[in-house]
Amino acid sequence: MDNIDFGDLNYLAVLVAVVFNQVLGAAWYGALSRPWMAETGMTQEDIDVMKGTSRQWVPYVVAIVLAIVFTLGLALLVQGMGADNAGEGLGLGVLAAVGFVLTSHGVNYAFEGRSLKLLAINVGYPLISYALIGLLLAVWD
Template sequence: MDLISQLNWLAVLAAAIAGFATGAVWYGVFAKPWMEAAGLSQEDLTQSAALYVVAFALQVIMAVTIAGVIALTGITSWLAGALLGAGLGLGLVTANKALNASFQGTDKRLVLIDGLHAATAFAFMGAILGGWQ
């Protein structure tokens, strides 16, 4: 049986919703420092329905990816899933953002805000996917 057919699609959907909700809360809390670090104003931000549809679709892709890693590693608990998600967020997303920022001269606060968001969202997603077998 292939990996995609083994996934719990309800858990993937729940994880994508959790990732999306984490972003809404995270960037609500860190909106001001994030905009300052990015050099943006409230007027610069577009908030169309299409943007949110794309954002949710990307959350689904990330949830499927994390679910695949969880399936391949044999994780069967929420804690192990959360630790894997946090590790992926820190070790891949945050490290990649830091690498790019070091060459681009990007404000380091963006690395912290965006990278720690990824680690937090992935931890929630991994907990759901690891625990909901």
């Protein structure tokens, strides 16, 4: 782990990755909003009640902050593993998504009795995002 150095990270690539993550999330959940709402039991009325309250914007702030955290973590993993090509970056991104996101969500969903459909919706987005961000971080000098 001698290769981990916050000073050597490409912070522009991290910023671009965070913006990409947010755009992908908006597109993903925009396209899958109806099945996601059905699986979570939310209605349009529930969403309308949130308008004008902190419940409307706080999740977006949390999403951005946590995207920064995971992107920095993935950047450190890419750096520490010496990944410097598209395949290695993509592989590390998939490994991170499957190894951490799918496994932790899977356990929670099993105990909560949530559906595989909701698991696929909620894990599909980070799987794609982490994979492409890993690729970006590995190839952007």
